[in-house]
Amino acid sequence: MPELPEVETTLRGITPHIQGQQVTEVVIRHPQLRWPIPDAIRDLLPGEVITEVARRGKYLLLHTARGTVIMHLGMSGRLRYVASETAIGKHDHVDIQFGDHCLRLTDPRRFGAVLFTDQAPLEHKLLAHLGPEPLSSDFSAAYLFKKAAGRRSTIKSFIMDSKIVVGVGNIYACESLFRAGIHPERAAGKISLPRYEKLAQAIVEVLSEAIQQGGTTLKDFQKADGKPGYFQQSLMVYGRDDEACLHCGSTLKLKRLQGRATVFCSRCQR
DNA sequence: AAATTCTCCTGAAGGC
């Protein structure tokens, strides 16, 4: 379940291998991901050079002179740069080949996506309405506070809304709210600016630390095994329901909000 | 406009 730190780690892992490289062939074994993979990927990409690799939210962007590949890893997606002869696994759906190596997309649950646009990629339907990057200067407590005015949705679904801010998935939403001492079900519009200061800082810290942890697995990027960086991170609440709060010792609670597992401390988070 | 529900998919886990 790639969250933003894992997507960023993926970006950093693949960029040195494919930037400036020419695509020789694209093999699509299973075109049915979240949306059908467009023929343009296979038809237009060979011969093109990857001029830049970028990220917007959890979307990865592979720029070429003829257009941009937009990729999303969904729940279970994984990109690896491997020798082309590497044995094909059951869920290896796409290879973008660069001579004797390829960028291979593996995605058991097929919630991921591979799309193509010849327009300005940031104006693509999927990207045009995304909120600011949490690690950019556009993201701040003041921004959150202003956006939250009048909102009655829970703070958890508010910060997980990609139109508000990108890249805060379920795990990091739980962790950020714990760090900020805010109850996940509190109405977004009823939180003070000082509390948003804590929350914004918590989001930045949690994501930054996770990216740093992801970096520790970077050197092993080409290996097939190795857990995602965030599982090595010491998570304070996520996955620790019925265990003791690391601050006060109370038993952490699990509650489903909008179908998502939400773990919190009812004593520390108000 | 905002909030909620539905949907895609498969592997893992639990029940019997």
Place this chain on the structure above:
DNA sequence: TGCCTTCAGGAGAATT
């Protein structure tokens, strides 16, 4: 041992 059921989970689409 094995079959069946249940469920997680990102995020766009549909619905209210």
